[in-house]
Amino acid sequence: MPELPEVEVTRAALAPLLIGATITGVHLRIAKLRHPISSEIFTQLPGNPITALDRRGKYLLLGTPAGTALIHLGMTGHLRSVPAESLPGPYDHLDISLDNNTTVRFNDPRRFGLMLWAGAKPLTHPLLADLGPEPLTDEFSADYFSRKARQRSVAVKPFIMDAKIVVGIGNIYASESLFVAGINPSTPVGILTSEQITQLVSASKQILTTAINHGGTTPEHHVNTDSTDYFPLRLAVYQRHGQPCLTCGTPIQKQQIGQRSSFYCPTCQP
DNA sequence: ACTGGCTCCTGAGGGC
DNA sequence: TGCCCTCAGGAGCCAG
Numbered sequence: 450m451p452e453l454p455e456v457e458v459t460r461a462a463l464a465p466l467l468i469g470a471t472i473t474g475v476h477l478r479i480a481k482l483r484h485p486i487s488s489e490i491f492t493q494l495p496g497n498p499i500t501a502l503d504r505r506g507k508y509l510l511l512g513t514p515a516g517t518a519l520i521h522l523g524m525t526g527h528l529r530s531v532p533a534e535s536l537p538g539p540y541d542h543l544d545i546s547l548d549n550n551t552t553v554r555f556n557d558p559r560r561f562g563l564m565l566w567a568g569a570k571p572l573t574h575p576l577l578a579d580l581g582p583e584p585l586t587d588e589f590s591a592d593y594f595s596r597k598a599r600q601r602s603v604a605v606k607p608f609i610m611d612a613k614i615v616v617g618i619g620n621i622y623a624s625e626s627l628f629v630a631g632i633n634p635s636t637p638v639g640i641l642t643s644e645q646i647t648q649l650v651s652a653s654k655q656i657l658t659t660a661i662n663h664g665g666t667t668p669e670h671h672v673n674t675d676s677t678d679y680f681p682l683r684l685a686v687y688q689r690h691g692q693p694c695l696t697c698g699t700p701i702q703k704q705q706i707g708q709r710s711s712f713y714c715p716t717c718q719p
Numbered sequence: 720a721c722t723g724g725c726t727c728c729t730g731a732g733g734g735c
Numbered sequence: 736t737g738c739c740c741t742c743a744g745g746a747g748c749c750a751g
Contacts, residue, residue, distance in 0.1 A: 483727065524744050559728045561745060603722065612746070620744070708724070709744075
């Protein structure tokens with residue numbers, strides 16, 4: 450499940466292949482994602498060079514002189530470069546062909562992703578306009594967090610997963626950050642102390658940075674250890690319910706908070 | 720302005 | 736062995 454680190458790793462891997470190449474065609478197999486794929490993707494992109502591949506939150510922004518395409522990978526989406534002659538498989542919904550013998554292939558079994566046209570000013574698109582700061586910038590600070598959390602009664606976990614507060618923190622990293630900060634995920638965000646807020650902001654940045662540096666983290670990466678220098682971020686609580694806490698040995702608990710499974714140590718996160 | 724609930728989709732995994 | 740049921744999850748959207 451791509452969270453911000455996975456999206457950033459995808460962006461960094463594809464940017465050198467894409468930027469400077471010219472789009473020769475867009476080939477669609479399935480148009481019905483979370484939203485229908487915008488028609489401009491087919492009418493505007495072909496013939497244009499790719500000038501940028503940026504990221505805002507978990508959105509990828511494919512920039513061309515004609516405008517920008519927004520790509521979201523949802524939960525099961527992948528964006529890969531494949532040789533032009535590579536045949537599509539199941540769930541390969543869309544191909545973007547380039548003039549450098551490369552095809553960018555969008556694959557998404559559960560179709561929670563999206564691909565939309567955002568024109569010349571993508572950051573004013575409704576899906577991007579109200580997004581909170583990037584978590585790894587100074588704008589996401591304890592001071593900012595405190596101002597946003599004041600008077601709020603919502604649990605801290607859904608709060609930090611709210612993209613209008615801060616982008617890019619999904620279910621995995623929310624649970625992990627709260628564990629590192631020693632905060633119970635159901636704590637009303639408005640009653641956190643300034644010290645807890647400082648620790649949580651710091652923990653989020655640390656976890657995301659570590660995940661990006663190690664190429665992203667999903668639970669399935671735990672079995673993918675064929676490289677000796679590959680050090681997957683060890684998940685402390687996510688999907689470890691019933692197993693002992695790595696710090697104190699107390700069984701990790703699982704609880705639904707805001708329609709999402711949350712994992713925490715009742716001893717370390719009172 | 721907030722908050723909580725619903726929804727899309729399909730693979731995985733548990734239970735019988 | 737195999738079928739069926741439930742669950743998971745990003746985030747927009749809606750209702751209270």
